[in-house]
Amino acid sequence: MNWRTYFYNGTKIHEYENHGKFSISKCYKALREPIAQVRLKRLLCNNKASPKSLFITWLDVLNKLATKTRLAQWNLISDTTCVLCNDAEEDIQHLFFNCPFLSDIWMQCLNLLGISRRPMAFLDEISIAASKCRRKSNRNQLYGMLFAEAIYNIWLQRNHQVFEGNHKLPDQTVDLILFNVACRIPDSMKKQLCR
Ligand SMILES: [Zn+2]
Numbered sequence: 001m002n003w004r005t006y007f008y009n010g011t012k013i014h015e016y017e018n019h020g021k022f023s024i025s026k027c028y029k030a031l032r033e034p035i036a037q038v039r040l041k042r043l044l045c046n047n048k049a050s051p052k053s054l055f056i057t058w059l060d061v062l063n064k065l066a067t068k069t070r071l072a073q074w075n076l077i078s079d080t081t082c083v084l085c086n087d088a089e090e091d092i093q094h095l096f097f098n099c100p101f102l103s104d105i106w107m108q109c110l111n112l113l114g115i116s117r118r119p120m121a122f123l124d125e126i127s128i129a130a131s132k133c134r135r136k137s138n139r140n141q142l143y144g145m146l147f148a149e150a151i152y153n154i155w156l157q158r159n160h161q162v163f164e165g166n167h168k169l170p171d172q173t174v175d176l177i178l179f180n181v182a183c184r185i186p187d188s189m190k191k192q193l194c195r
Contacts, residue, residue: 042130048184049145053152060092060151061126067091083161095158096122102154104170109146109177112193113139138189142181149177 040061044054059065068080069091082090084101097106097119106119119125125147133144153176157167168176178193 039126039130042133043126043144043148045133047133047144047148048141049148050152050180050184053148053180056152056155057148060096060155063092065092065155067095084158084167090158093122095154096151097125097154098122101167101170102157105154105173105177106147106150108170108174109150112178112195113143113146138192142185142189142192145181145184146177149180153177153180 040058043061044058047054049057056065063070067090068077068082069089071077072080080089080091082088082094082099085099088094088099095102097103098121103119106125107117110117110119120128129144129147132140132147134140153173157173161167178195182190182193
């Protein structure tokens, strides 16, 4: 089966051509970007988390954060080991939320919302958060805010460890996340953040 056959069934093949030849990169972008944009739009629009946390979440979802794995791809470093657990490659999937030193942060946030589960793979977490952010209830609004603040504060802790050689304990980071969220919601919603 050639690519013309593969994309038959109503797909506009010429959209994936470059000077008359099939372009894998054009096809990949066409397939990937609408999904990422929809998820990003759901995650970020109407999310009342702090602008800096929304910015880092935006970079994170697009895999634009300067993780060690990405720096190594640019030949800027050679050691890609996670500085927190020293037991895995540092990429976004590991930091959010597989690293044993960081997974507890998101799990505690979930527990606060009455959700008892361990963090899943990052793409699954993005899908869940984007789906929650579509709905307008207080709980779903809190979910989106906690998700963005968790990503921002995890990235901060990673940077503290890389550049200063220390980081906060998960409990302290969760306190910080809750404080940042509490500052941006009405009093009536704050009781849902009590530990
Ligand atoms: Zn780690």
